Amino acid sequence: MRATEVAVRVDRRRAILDAAGPVFGDAGYERANVDQIASAAGVSKPTVYAYFGSKEELFRETMADVARQVNAASYHAVVALDLGPDRWREGLRTLAVALTRCQREGCAASLSRLVLAEARRDPLVFELVRRAGYEPIREALAGRLAMLGNAGRLEIDDPRRAAEDFLALTQARLPDLTAGGTLPGDEAAIADAVQAGVETFLRAYSVR
Template sequence: MRVKTEEKRQAIVDAAFEVFSEVGFEQASMSEIAARAGGSKATLYSYFQSKEEMFAEFMTAAAQQVIAAFELLKTSVPVRDALASFGKHYLVAVLKPQLLAVRRLAHQAGGRPNGGALFYERGPKRGWQMMAVFLQQLIDAGQLRSCNTAIATAHLRTLYEAELMELCLFGVPADTGSRNIAKVVQRAVDVFMAAYGSTVPAQTRNW
């Protein structure tokens, strides 16, 4: 009787990721994944009932890498420093080749129950909800003006990603070194604070 191991399970997930990234979910076959993992289809099925389940596994794992950046949010430091520190960790995480590949796959599999929606629900959605709570704490502390935190969060996410994400997704050469990421994040935070900083004259906006 074969003994299941976490090491073998991870090897299968890694092999599946390679195949999904190369040929897409629809064209990926259990035979090819088994060959990459160095085992048989029977071994694969002893760990996963289907390639859908396998796809969901690494989507969930990738989502957790995104969540990790949000767990660094702290209200105990000045708002600009907090947003800059988070932004650098966030961009470093999401611009990694593996995370970029997962995002591409999530877009391709957007209509599947265990596809893009699963990745979004378990990663980005949870993370940005944490950010909205964090922004509300900053508003309550008088460090940001009163606003719709869901919209402010969407603006902040877009600002962080504006300069580099699209280039990296399309494989266009881009400077993702730590020094440039720090500059990109600082510009994003500057624009965000210009719009939402507590020194902005208070006015009612239907946003």
């Protein structure tokens, strides 16, 4: 396949995914119309099926693609974590707030609600979104926490487990405070809950 043909295929695939995200987001899986997606992408309906095979596969790949996009800010926040000897504690607090804010932004909140709504019908959707969105963040955070462990600032035996604990503790009360992601929530209450989670994490992983 020539380079120009490959570029055309990539462009069409990108156009279809970009068109499918808003349609699935607004209508959900059942009510979403492939004809509408094709029209918005500037391709024919058979072209959509040629690239993705079925509406279900298009939905899965669209959700994973949206997860990668909406979690990009979270990933960059993790990578930017300040590990300086006098700044790492405050860096963790700042990171926790940033991650919580990313999870509550419009696209991320909509994605979470849609995935949860469709997961019973198609459990693979949840797994694909987890791999595309959550796991890169967890792995990046595990790497940063491992560095803190190696520097003797935290006691980290299992960096991946520590990263999971950090995310769980700092975001544990979000569903209650935001009505399952349907409301913005009170910023002060959310900030207090997030910081309480950070302090619990620090107590658990402080060097003994």
